[in-house]
Amino acid sequence: xxxxxxxxxxxxxxxxxxxxxxxxxxxxxxxxxxxxxxxxxxxxxxxxxxxxxxxxxxxxxxxxxxxxxxxxxxxxxxxxxxxxxxxxxxxxxxxxxxxxxxxxxxxxxxxxxxxxxxxxxxxxxxxxxxxxxxxxxxxxxxxxxxxxxxxxxxxxxxxxxxxxxxxxxxxxxxxxxxxxxxxxxxxxxxxxxxxxxxxxxxxxxxx
Numbered sequence: 001x002x003x004x005x006x007x008x009x010x011x012x013x014x015x016x017x018x019x020x021x022x023x024x025x026x027x028x029x030x031x032x033x034x035x036x037x038x039x040x041x042x043x044x045x046x047x048x049x050x051x052x053x054x055x056x057x058x059x060x061x062x063x064x065x066x067x068x069x070x071x072x073x074x075x076x077x078x079x080x081x082x083x084x085x086x087x088x089x090x091x092x093x094x095x096x097x098x099x100x101x102x103x104x105x106x107x108x109x110x111x112x113x114x115x116x117x118x119x120x121x122x123x124x125x126x127x128x129x130x131x132x133x134x135x136x137x138x139x140x141x142x143x144x145x146x147x148x149x150x151x152x153x154x155x156x157x158x159x160x161x162x163x164x165x166x167x168x169x170x171x172x173x174x175x176x177x178x179x180x181x182x183x184x185x186x187x188x189x190x191x192x193x194x195x196x197x198x199x200x201x202x203x204x205x206x207x
Contacts, residue, residue, distance in 0.1 A: 001021045001022070001023055002022050003025065004024055005026050006025065006026025006028055006067075006113075007026065008067055008068075008112040010112075013113070013131075013134055014183050016179045016182055017182055017186070018179055018181070018182045019178065019188060021177075022178070023174040023177075024113075024115075024175040024177060025175070026171070026172065027068070028068060028069040028070070028170060028175075029170070030072075030170070032072055032074055032098075032165050033098070035161070035166075035167055036101040038054075038158070040104060044104050044105065053157075057167075060155075065110070065111055068113075069112065069113040070105070070111060070115070071092070071138075072092055073090055073092055073093060073115075073116075073168075074093050076089035076090075085153035086153065087170065089146075089147050090146045090150055091140060091146060092115060092137075092138040092139075093117065094116065095116030095118055095119060096118055098116075103124050106124070106133050111133055112133050114133065114135050115137075115175075116136075116137070117138060117140045119137065119181060119187065119190075120135055120181065120189075125190070128181055128183050129184065132183035134182050135180055135181035136180070137180040138175075138176070138177050146176070149173055150171070150175075151170075151171050154171055155169040157169070
């Protein structure tokens with residue numbers, strides 16, 4: 001089990017290998033469907049004009065994402081009314097929904113890692129090699145356990161997206177993940193899918 005501090009250097013990212021268990025500590029940000037679309041449309045593709053607090057939020061999150069991590073997570077948060085935020089559950093959400101956006105976001109913001117569950121596709125894997133970056137798989141069904149590694153909620157942006165879809169800036173300690181897509185073009189998800197396809201074809205052939 002390797003202990004890695006965020007922000008993460010290119011050298012550290014390139015040293016990580018598919019299948020390696022890691023504990024992350026430092027500051028990261030959550031972001032799901034609405035966040036990815038907002039970032040893509042407003043700042044990368046520029047098909048949407050910035051409005052409201054968009055530019056202020058953009059400037060605030062840039063240093064967090066640079067050499068940092070985005071976590072595909074829709075947390076359950078206590079204390080929303082009093083602004084004394086506390087993560088009650090912080091499990092990963094399915095990452096493949098962000099496949100249309102993730103690679104471009106990784107390049108644009110110099111992201112070093114994406115955390116989620118289920119893995120991502122070819123576009124994200126290519127971005128992992130180019131940036132460089134890795135995909136970290138978090139354990140689905142362990143939302144309460146993972147929340148224990150969230151030590152503080154430092155800020156929240158775009159709460160108007162809703163609590164699960166907002167950008168929560170959190171400080172974590174010993175956040176457990178596994179590298180399942182590395183910066184060398186290796187994807188455990190792709191490997192499992194390929195092996196499963198082979199087994200299925202053998203079964204069909206025998207039948």
